[in-house]
Amino acid sequence: MNFRPPAPIFLQIAEHIIQLIISGDWKEGDRIPSVRDFATDVEVNPNTVVRTYNLLSQEGIISNKRGVGYFLNENAKKLSTTYLKKQFINEELPYFIKMMKTLELDFEDLKKEYNEHK
Amino acid sequence: MNFRPPAPIFLQIAEHIIQLIISGDWKEGDRIPSVRDFATDVEVNPNTVVRTYNLLSQEGIISNKRGVGYFLNENAKKLSTTYLKKQFINEELPYFIKMMKTLELDFEDLKKEYNEHK
Amino acid sequence: MNFRPPAPIFLQIAEHIIQLIISGDWKEGDRIPSVRDFATDVEVNPNTVVRTYNLLSQEGIISNKRGVGYFLNENAKKLSTTYLKKQFINEELPYFIKMMKTLELDFEDLKKEYNEHK
Amino acid sequence: MNFRPPAPIFLQIAEHIIQLIISGDWKEGDRIPSVRDFATDVEVNPNTVVRTYNLLSQEGIISNKRGVGYFLNENAKKLSTTYLKKQFINEELPYFIKMMKTLELDFEDLKKEYNEHK
DNA sequence: GTGGTCTAGACCACC
DNA sequence: GTGGTCTAGACCACA
Numbered sequence: 431m432n433f434r435p436p437a438p439i440f441l442q443i444a445e446h447i448i449q450l451i452i453s454g455d456w457k458e459g460d461r462i463p464s465v466r467d468f469a470t471d472v473e474v475n476p477n478t479v480v481r482t483y484n485l486l487s488q489e490g491i492i493s494n495k496r497g498v499g500y501f502l503n504e505n506a507k508k509l510s511t512t513y514l515k516k517q518f519i520n521e522e523l524p525y526f527i528k529m530m531k532t533l534e535l536d537f538e539d540l541k542k543e544y545n546e547h548k
Numbered sequence: 549m550n551f552r553p554p555a556p557i558f559l560q561i562a563e564h565i566i567q568l569i570i571s572g573d574w575k576e577g578d579r580i581p582s583v584r585d586f587a588t589d590v591e592v593n594p595n596t597v598v599r600t601y602n603l604l605s606q607e608g609i610i611s612n613k614r615g616v617g618y619f620l621n622e623n624a625k626k627l628s629t630t631y632l633k634k635q636f637i638n639e640e641l642p643y644f645i646k647m648m649k650t651l652e653l654d655f656e657d658l659k660k661e662y663n664e665h666k
Numbered sequence: 667m668n669f670r671p672p673a674p675i676f677l678q679i680a681e682h683i684i685q686l687i688i689s690g691d692w693k694e695g696d697r698i699p700s701v702r703d704f705a706t707d708v709e710v711n712p713n714t715v716v717r718t719y720n721l722l723s724q725e726g727i728i729s730n731k732r733g734v735g736y737f738l739n740e741n742a743k744k745l746s747t748t749y750l751k752k753q754f755i756n757e758e759l760p761y762f763i764k765m766m767k768t769l770e771l772d773f774e775d776l777k778k779e780y781n782e783h784k
Numbered sequence: 785m786n787f788r789p790p791a792p793i794f795l796q797i798a799e800h801i802i803q804l805i806i807s808g809d810w811k812e813g814d815r816i817p818s819v820r821d822f823a824t825d826v827e828v829n830p831n832t833v834v835r836t837y838n839l840l841s842q843e844g845i846i847s848n849k850r851g852v853g854y855f856l857n858e859n860a861k862k863l864s865t866t867y868l869k870k871q872f873i874n875e876e877l878p879y880f881i882k883m884m885k886t887l888e889l890d891f892e893d894l895k896k897e898y899n900e901h902k
Numbered sequence: 903g904t905g906g907t908c909t910a911g912a913c914c915a916c917c
Numbered sequence: 918g919t920g921g922t923c924t925a926g927a928c929c930a931c932a
Contacts, residue, residue, distance in 0.1 A: 434643070436906095438931065439732065449650055475733065475932045511651065518647050523658075526644060529636050532567055533629065537655050543637055554930075556907060583920060593909045598921075614793065615829065615917025615919050672915075674922060685886055701905060711924045716906075733904050733932030747887065754883050755897055761788075762880060765872050768803055769865065773891050776877075790921095792916065829917045 431472045439474060440481040446472075447486065448510040451502065458506045461499050462492060489513050549590045557592055558599040564590075565604065566628040569620065576624045579617050580610060607631050667708045675710055676717040683722065684746040687738065694742045697735050698728060725749050785826045793828060794835040800826075801840065802864040805856065812860045815853050816846065843867050 431446065433439050450456045462468075465483060469476040483500055486492045491509050492500050503509070530536070549564065551557050568574045580586070583601060587594040601618055604610045609627045610618045621627070648654070667682065669675050686692045698704070701719065705712040719736055722728045727745050728736045739745070766772070785800065787793050804810045816822075819837060823830040837854055840846045845860045845867070857863070884890070 434639075435732070440931080452650055478733075478932055481931085514647070515651055518651060522644065522647065526640065529632070529640065532570060533633055533636060537659065540641070541655070543641060558907080582918085584918095594920095595910090596908065599907090601920085612920070613917090614789070615832075615915095617919060676922080688886060700903085702903095712905095713907095713925090714923065717922090719905085730905070731932090733930095735904060750883070751887055754887060757788075758880065758883065759894070759897060762876065765868070765876065768806055769869055769872060773895065777891065794916080832917055835916085 431474075440478045440485065443472060443474070443479065443482040444485050445514070447482070448491070448514055451491070451506050451510045452514070454507075456502060456506075458502045458504050460502050462502060464499055558596050558603070561590060561592070561597065561600040562603050563632075565600070566609070566632055569609070569624050569628045570632070572625075574620055574624075576620045576622050578620050580620060582617050676714050676721070679708060679710070679715065679718040680721050681750075683718070684727070684750055687727070687742050687746045688750070690743075692738060692742075694738045694740050696738050698738060700735050785828075794832045794839065797826060797828070797833065797836040798839050799868070801836070802845070802868055805845070805860050805864045806868070808861075810856060810860075812856045812858050814856050816856060818853055 431443070433442050447456070447462075456462060463471065465476050465479045469479045472479075483492065483494075487494065487500075489509060491503060491506050491513070493503055494500050530540075549561070551560050565574070565580075574580060581589065583594050583597045587597045590597075601610065601612075605612065605618075607627060609621060609624045609631070611621055612618050648658075667679070669678050683692070683698075692698060699707065701712050701715045705715045708715075719728065719730075723730065723736075725745060727739060727742050727749070729739055730736050766776075785797070787796050801810070801816075810816060817825065819830050819833045823833045826833075837846060837848075841848065841854075843863060844857060845863050846854045847857055848854050884894075
């Protein structure tokens with residue numbers, strides 16, 4: 431995984447997992463990789479994955495069965511989408527729109543840029 | 549000025565100044581406030597303003613006349629726009645578009661949100 | 667380390683590090699001392715080392731792995747040489763040559779001085 | 785005049801004047817421009833010229849006749865050369881030679897660079 | 903543990 | 918007056 435500074439790595443991992451859930455690669459009820467395995471996978475300090483799993487637990491997306499591992503909750507997909515949307519609308523969009531105004535860009539410009547940088 | 553965590557204050561000040569330049573409130577060739585004055589204005593430590601001015605110098609937006617103060621360069625407006633655009637197009641937009649895809653939002657949805665935030 | 671005024675300490679540290687890199691004492695890929703350790707080493711304030719590391723980062727000579735520390739980039743040696751050469755050729759040499767002309771010194775005179783200082 | 789940072793402007797002016805003396809443009813015994821005139825000429829704060837003239841006075845190169853102006857002393861040319869040489873040998877050369885060693889440049893390289901950047 | 907930021911305050915050279 | 922540097926010390930997020 432490539433992480434883009436300065437966003438916290440544990441958040442980027444959380445979003446990565448959420449995308450796996452939304453896309454259906456990880457299914458509700460499934461056991462997800464252990465902290466250690468996942469940390470090895472994405473080449474990251476295990477503590478960082480712990481933080482990610484904690485966050486997802488708080489959001490009700492995953493649960494821990496002690497001694498067994500972490501599992502996707504039944505409503506994981508719905509909660510994931512909600513979480514992501516909340517983040518996006520509240521954190522990203524206002525700043526994004528302010529920038530568009532300052533730079534005097536409209537949605538047509540964005541589409542152009544989007545296609546060029548696709 | 550109200551600063552929104554967790555973005556560094558000196559960066560927020562830089563963006564603020566850039567907006568003043570783009571909007572034409574600060575004109576090319578103008579002397580900008582002294583480090584101390586500006587620090588008093590926005591109620592931060594002078595060192596923080598020093599960091600901001602350093603950044604803007606590196607970007608070629610302002611220059612120092614020794615013993616006199618900082619001045620907007622002749623191409624300050626263009627450079628400011630370029631700087632902001634670079635940030636936006638390279639850092640913000642790709643992430644933004646990825647989010648749109650994941651959340652299955654299209655530009656119509658954004659326009660709605662945009663109008664609400666306008 | 668002994669610092670010679672009036673050159674800023676953080677620049678002198680940067681040059682010192684660059685010399686360590688060019689001489690091969692610090693190798694590409696190596697982790698370099700933490701800000702705190704290095705500050706203790708050379709007996710300066712940690713903030714001063716932060717400035718040095720920032721400069722070297724901007725020059726592409728070192729990179730930060732978040733939470734781990736700073737590392738020499740793969741092209742650190744080349745970039746270091748380039749950086750130093752740039753300083754030397756652009757800043758030092760023209761002035762130097764102008765002085766030689768004014769003082770009517772030629773390279774033979776310099777060699778003599780050079781040998782004495784060797 | 786173009787001043788190259790970060791060298792103090794008043795020193796650069798001093799060297800400029802010294803060059804005028806060595807080249808013979810300003811002759812011993814001549815009256816030199818008033819502080820104000822010279823400051824206007826080189827577009828600099830008069831206080832800066834005052835510092836320059838003070839320095840040159842200390843070096844015995846110029847003298848003030850109160851109410852009349854500054855004049856070149858009789859031995860101005862010799863003293864100028866001595867001053868410049870002292871500066872050059874003590875301040876510039878050691879650093880210069882150290883750089884040559886670090887960058888593994890020899891005098892042939894310098895000549896090449898010299899010719900290219902002439 | 904790592905670096906990043908910020909404050910407070912001091913000192914300095916320079917214009 | 919101007920900016921530049923440095924220190925001391927604190928707090929923080931992150932890995």
